[in-house]
Each structure stands twice: as C-alpha cells, then as structure tokens.
Amino acid sequence: MRTSELRGVATALRDARRTGVPITAPSKTGPHLDADEAFEVQRINAEAAVADGDRVVGYKLGNIAKAMQDAFGLDQPDYGHLLATTFAYEGTEVDRTRFIAPFVELEPGFVLKRHLRGPHLTVADVIDAIEYAVPAIEIIDSRIQDWAIELPDTLADNGSTGAVILGGTPRRITDLTLSDTPGSLRCNGRRVMTGNTRNVLGNPLAATAWLCNRLAPHGVEFEPGQVILPGSCLEAVPMDSTDRSRTDRSRAMHWSGTFDGWGSVEFEVPASTATEV
Template identity: 65%
Template sequence: MPTITLEDIADTLRTARLQGAPIAAPTQTWPSLDADAAFEVQKLNVSHAVENGDRLVGYKLGNIAKVMQDAFGLDQPDYGHLLASTFAYEGTTLQRSAFIEPFVELEPAFVLRGRLGGRNTTIADVINAIDYALPAIEIIDSRVKDWAIGLPDTLADNGSTGAIILGGTPRRVTDLDLRDTRGALRFNDKEVISGTTGNILGNPFAAVAWLVNRLADYDVEFEPGQVILPGSCLQAVPMNEAGRWSGTFEGWGTIEFDVAP
C-alpha cells in the first residue's frame, strides 16, 4: 500500500475546494492526522496558492466564541491564513453555487501597523500594533461533508475559510468599545441573530493575543498591513438562499452583500 503524505491530504482538500465537492473528514481517512500535521497541510495549500499568483494578506481565528464551538462540535478555536483571492467587495453579488455549505459570520477586522509575534504577546502589544479596525463579514465553508469536523480537519482545511468582506468604516480602536459592542446579522431586512464583541474571548484583542501566542509555536509572525480576524461575535447563520445580507455593529458601521443562487 502506498504511503500517504501530507501533500496527498493537501491535494485532496484543494481538489474538493476547486470542484465544490465535499469529502469525508481527513481524520476519518487518515486517523493519525493531528493538529500539528494538519497545520502543515494548511501551509502546503497556502504555499501552492501563493506560488500560483495568490497573496497572503493575514490570519484568522475561528470558533473562539462558545456558541460557535457548540454549533460545530469543537472544544477549542481553529486558525487559518487569509489569502487575497478569498476577499470579496462589499455591495457585490456572491454566487451561492461557489460554496459547499456556507455560513455567515459578523466580526471586527484589524489592520496592523506594527509587527506582532512571539510567545508572551499581551493585549497591550496587540492594541499598540493595530492601525485601525473595520467591520467584517466572514463566510465560512467546509470542504468536509456535513461539517463533521474535529480540530485537525478544520485546520487542514485552512480554518474552513470561504470568503471575507471588509466594510468601509475604518475606526481607531481607541474610538470603539470592543468590550461590548452589539452586532447583528440581517437577511432580507429581517434580523436573524445578534451578539456582542464581548463574546470574542471577553474582547477581540484578547482573541488576537491568543492567536499570536498559538501561532508562535509554528514560528508565524504577523506583518504590518496584514488583516487579522479575531472571530465571530455571534453564532454563524446558514447562507442557503438568494437574497441580501447585512451586518451591523451599533455605532460603527454596516456591511451589505447579495447572494445569487
């Protein structure tokens, strides 16, 4: 029997993304896949994308809120790379057919002016490194059938990233109360769910500090100009129908986009 390599797993996930066809969880097919090996799979596919003209523009943290962990059966956060090809423009139409089983999340996004990296990074370090914040929508999408994922599965799948939309109301973080800012998602002008930024590990700066410290184990550092997503402030909502979505942070800004079949 031929030996299965991490490159084989990366290729299987890349093919599933390109074809829009879900696969069984990698840990079902390869039970020995752990979180460290899964992150190596993630890096292989990021390198493949960059070698073929894409660009690394940041990092994301997922499932940091308890409601998200409960919804997807995880007991700890996941994390991934952000590629330029996954960013969409606000106000444009996304094709539902371009995704497998997508969900919509609302979260803040941070753009860095300074470098962040290394163990023992503090919340103060995070705040000092941020240039400004933007409201953001992340569409998560898994290449694993029925979202039957454990941590290694979503890590191998780049944190189940689908698409990211950044809003157009940048603010200095000192002008925002990110300890307790209400956010809500609306679909076809009807509110479907709300939450607060306090759900993001108490505040989203703490979530970024957690991510920096976690990725220090892999010698990953964040560069000036990169976008950092700290995670959703509310439970993700299925994106199953055509229509208009909007996400709003009170006192800050709104993001809108349309979905076609």
C-alpha cells in the same frame, strides 16, 4: 508523519475546494493528524496558492465563541491563512456556487500598522500594533462533508475559510468599546442573529493575542498591512436556510452585518445562485 501523507491530505482538500465536492473528514479516514500536522497541511495549500499567484494577506481565528464551538461540535478554536483571492468587495455580488455549505458570520477585522509575533504577546502589544478596525463578514465553508469536523479537520481545511468582506467604516480602536459592542446579522432586512464582541474571548484584542501566540511555534509573524479576523461575535448563520419567510425564493439575498455605533458591511447573493433548504 511523512510529508507525502500530509501532501496527500492537502491535495484532497484542494481538489474539494476546486470541484465543490466535499470529502470525508481526514480524521475519520486517516492518516491521523494532530493539530500541528493539520496546520502543516493548511500551510502546504497556502504555499501552493501563493505559487499560483495568490497572496497571504492575514490570518483568522474561528470558533472562539462558545456559541460557535457548540454549533460545530468543537471545544477549541481553529485558525487559518487569509488569501487575497478569498476577499470580496462590499456591496458586490457573491456567487453561491463558489461554496459547498456556507455560513455567514459578523466579526471585527483589524488592520495592522506594526509587526506582531509571539510568544508572550500581550493585549497591550496588540493595541499598539493595530492601525484601525472595520466591520467584517466572513463566509465560512467546509470541504468536509456535512461539516462533520474535528479540530484537525478544520485546521487542515484552513480554518474552514470561504470568503471575507470588509466594511467601509474604519475606526481607531480607542473610539470603540470592543469588550461590549452589540452586533446583528440581517438577511433581506430580517434580523437572523445577534451577538456581542465580548463573546470573542472577552474582547477581540485578547483573541488576537491568543492567535499570534498560538502561531508563534510555526514561525508565523503578523505583518504591517495584514488583516486579522479574531472570530465571530455571534453564532454563524447558514446561508441556505435563513429567510424562510420569503414567498419568492428566486429573489436575490441581501446580507448585512451591523455593529451598534460603529458601522455595517453587506453583500448580495444573486437570484440565480440564491438557494434555500
């Protein structure tokens, strides 16, 4: 495919993110994109963000759990760049108007102390490269209208990234049981979804190895200090239709995610931007 066509798709997605107006899926309007071409669209927009003063601070894997694939009609994982401007501070307010149709996820986040690069990366390599793990919330969002996505659509859209919040309870991975750690997501104190880290390809370390190997043909190397999000341990929850039991819908929404025996991460959606359907 010509570079001009890829840049055209990238521009349309970048404008949708900026304006908050979603577009029809590129897979339905053309030009046809395969997974590698879609990743090139993603990279074009990541490079444009860096040129505008942003910074690549890691990578993410999405739709790795079967519950997530079923929810969004996909049969393969997606992946994307993590940019510094997508990170929010724990306990602070996140403006709902930043997003089009956001969902909330709970997942572990890994911070690296060593380089990782595929192909042929093993789980042992991943274990050796991780400095510590933290609980993380990812807000996923799509620039594609009605989340009507196929794999090339979400890849072109940077893995449907929205925002990332990292928790403040770092742990060495030797102190965690990442193959069996229950997690739960709450909105205004009410539990809205549960899951387990085993849902992330058996354990999130294996998912990280998969991601690094998948990106190796694109020349991507994970670097010390970068954040790797290996995927949600539970089905993503729509931000706008969660706490239906509330009678006062003008109140702020308080979100928290907790891993048993590990720690929590939380954020607020202020009342002025908290909406429900």
